[in-house]
Amino acid sequence: MRLQLVHWPALGLSILTMSMSSHIGCASQARLSGISRPSLTLFVPESGGTAVVRVFPQEKDIEVKGPCKLPAPDARATLNGLSLTRMRGRHVGDDMAYDRDCIVEFAAPIDLVPKAGVGASLKISDDSATWTFEVPTAFAARSFTLVAPEHGIMRRSERVLVRWSPSSDRIDAAGIAFELYRVDAEPGTGTRIRDIDVRGDELAFTVPPSVGDPAWKGPAWLRFLGPFHVKPALGACPVSSCSVTLGFDVPSVAVTVEN
Numbered sequence: 001m002r003l004q005l006v007h008w009p010a011l012g013l014s015i016l017t018m019s020m021s022s023h024i025g026c027a028s029q030a031r032l033s034g035i036s037r038p039s040l041t042l043f044v045p046e047s048g049g050t051a052v053v054r055v056f057p058q059e060k061d062i063e064v065k066g067p068c069k070l071p072a073p074d075a076r077a078t079l080n081g082l083s084l085t086r087m088r089g090r091h092v093g094d095d096m097a098y099d100r101d102c103i104v105e106f107a108a109p110i111d112l113v114p115k116a117g118v119g120a121s122l123k124i125s126d127d128s129a130t131w132t133f134e135v136p137t138a139f140a141a142r143s144f145t146l147v148a149p150e151h152g153i154m155r156r157s158e159r160v161l162v163r164w165s166p167s168s169d170r171i172d173a174a175g176i177a178f179e180l181y182r183v184d185a186e187p188g189t190g191t192r193i194r195d196i197d198v199r200g201d202e203l204a205f206t207v208p209p210s211v212g213d214p215a216w217k218g219p220a221w222l223r224f225l226g227p228f229h230v231k232p233a234l235g236a237c238p239v240s241s242c243s244v245t246l247g248f249d250v251p252s253v254a255v256t257v258e259n
Helices: none
Strands: 038-044 050-057 076-079 090-092 097-099 104-109 120-125 130-135 143-148 153-155 159-165 177-182 191-193 197-199 202-206 218-225 241-246 253-258
Touching: 038 120, 038 130, 050 076, 050 120, 143 253
Parallel strands: 038 241, 153 253
Antiparallel strands: 038 050, 050 104, 076 120, 090 097, 120 130, 143 159, 159 202, 177 191, 177 218, 197 202, 218 253
16 A cells, blocks of 8 residues: 555644555665655654654655564654654554654754744755755734724625734635624534635635624624644755645634624
């Protein structure tokens, strides 16, 4: 079977996951330069999480079921200068199971990673190769501001325009949504708004004609859903393919709902 990254798009609080085939044989590359068409993935979580780097070959009939001969055993990695830990052994989670001895995997608590600015600099090397990968806005705060209507007063069936920051992010319209909920209620109890029109850093949508109780009006929160469908701008990829997934919180925006 073929090694694949499978993304399951979801909205709200669900998590974008990576799943590998349960039958992925053995890698035998002794050095980084021996990995066939290497694919690099980087996960940068929000505070309290674990940053994870994975490198695996894009080959047919590659399995990570194990047991495997550890590929590139002398490889080392740093993220913003912090030495990452090489991960070994079988990993079993809710969404995936694989042997980390079949790929190159590193990890570290994200709170230990130095953050002099908003960028992330990843370096992976051994005596055969050095790969450097930059993510200029990896640690930038994500936010949105209301452009229209003015004064934050939203009316049912009205068009709403917000501006996303940083503007260099790429947003998958099919994977995001907004939630509109009352200030005296909990997140997740409001009206979820899909069909978002994304044009660069501008996101537009129409307020549903019925938002919760049709008779209700007053202060509310507008909340962004779907952070794993927001991709940061990337520097040059040093291998065959590179991808980055971010985990972050987006501050809600105070609005007022009127009829």
